[in-house]
Amino acid sequence: MCDCPHSPQGGTILLPGHTNVTKVKLPVTQENCRPVAPILARVGDKWSILVVMILSQGPRRFNDLKRNIDGISQRMLTLTLRGLERDGLVTRTVFPTIPPRVDYALTDLGHSLCVPVTGLGKWAMANIDTIERSRAEFDARSED
Amino acid sequence: MCDCPHSPQGGTILLPGHTNVTKVKLPVTQENCRPVAPILARVGDKWSILVVMILSQGPRRFNDLKRNIDGISQRMLTLTLRGLERDGLVTRTVFPTIPPRVDYALTDLGHSLCVPVTGLGKWAMANIDTIERSRAEFDARSED
DNA sequence: CCGAATCCGCGAGGATACTG
DNA sequence: CAGTATCCTCGCGGATTCGG
Numbered sequence: 175m176c177d178c179p180h181s182p183q184g185g186t187i188l189l190p191g192h193t194n195v196t197k198v199k200l201p202v203t204q205e206n207c208r209p210v211a212p213i214l215a216r217v218g219d220k221w222s223i224l225v226v227m228i229l230s231q232g233p234r235r236f237n238d239l240k241r242n243i244d245g246i247s248q249r250m251l252t253l254t255l256r257g258l259e260r261d262g263l264v265t266r267t268v269f270p271t272i273p274p275r276v277d278y279a280l281t282d283l284g285h286s287l288c289v290p291v292t293g294l295g296k297w298a299m300a301n302i303d304t305i306e307r308s309r310a311e312f313d314a315r316s317e318d
Numbered sequence: 319m320c321d322c323p324h325s326p327q328g329g330t331i332l333l334p335g336h337t338n339v340t341k342v343k344l345p346v347t348q349e350n351c352r353p354v355a356p357i358l359a360r361v362g363d364k365w366s367i368l369v370v371m372i373l374s375q376g377p378r379r380f381n382d383l384k385r386n387i388d389g390i391s392q393r394m395l396t397l398t399l400r401g402l403e404r405d406g407l408v409t410r411t412v413f414p415t416i417p418p419r420v421d422y423a424l425t426d427l428g429h430s431l432c433v434p435v436t437g438l439g440k441w442a443m444a445n446i447d448t449i450e451r452s453r454a455e456f457d458a459r460s461e462d
Numbered sequence: 463c464c465g466a467a468t469c470c471g472c473g474a475g476g477a478t479a480c481t482g
Numbered sequence: 483c484a485g486t487a488t489c490c491t492c493g494c495g496g497a498t499t500c501g502g
Binding site: 210211213214215217218219220223259260261262283286287289290291293294295296297298299301302304305307308309312313 | 354355357358359361362363364367403404405406427430431433434435437438439440441442443445446448449451452453456457
């Protein structure tokens with residue numbers, strides 16, 4: 175990806191040199207980012223990230239999650255959890271009782287995802303005011 | 319947001335205490351995350367993040383961007399750039415020449431966004447193999 | 463070259479009803 | 483309780499055309 179902030183040209187990757195490691199500049203293209211895209215799609219997904227954040231507090235049952243995520247439909251919660259489980263971010267544990275009980279919990283991988291996501295969250299919290307002001311100004315300029 | 323990895327219960331925020339600072343547990347709800355959601359939506363957007371990454375290398379012209387982002391339509395590039403400009407992440411500079419020329423560049427805010435996004439990118443690069451393996455296994459279990 | 467405007471297909475996602 | 487199945491709509495986004 176990129177070596178922001180303010181790198182004028184190119185990201186850097188590490189390639190094995192002779193005995194040392196050499197840094198090689200290469201342009202940022204969709205080639206480099208392609209494998210990252212599906213991850214970003216998951217993180218950027220409206221519901222996935224909420225589920226992960228809530229599960230970071232500990233395991234939850236299905237309806238417990240549903241109650242705590244305002245506006246999510248049964249269907250979307252199911253699909254979201256399936257996707258997270260498929261990616262190995264969440265475990266699904268079924269207790270064959272009556273009535274049935276299913277616990278969802280973050281895997282280690284899921285927990286590790288919280289780190290960069292929290293970083294993004296902090297950036298968002300720190301800059302939300304600036305952004306909303308920018309939006310307001312932009313919209314004011316547009317309407318005439 | 320959350321204090322992963324592996325915080326068993328609750329995130330922490332800092333509240334001003336008497337002379338010291340006290341840590342207060344509070345649940346992660348969509349209340350806490352609401353202001354963050356639109357930011358994540360932007361970051362998670364398929365095109366936005368690619369544009370930001372490419373612009374992190376330096377200013378680009380419209381068609382230059384278009385050529386470097388495989389598969390993006392003119393319309394979506396325009397909309398994406400407008401959104402980024404509106405959020406104050408990108409500047410749009412028009413040179414009234416013939417033919418016209420428009421340069422797009424990251425603002426300081428845009429550059430600062432690269433930092434957490436790069437963090438996420440590194441996580442993705444580091445775990446893409448694990449995730450794809452997990453997906454393959456999950457799909458194998460499903461088909462029967 | 464840069465963009466706005468229009469049309470249109472399609473798939474994400476909500477609502478509802480039904481099962482184990 | 484924890485899903486699955488079906489229907490239906492609504493808006494995202496591609497293709498195309500026109501304007502400055």
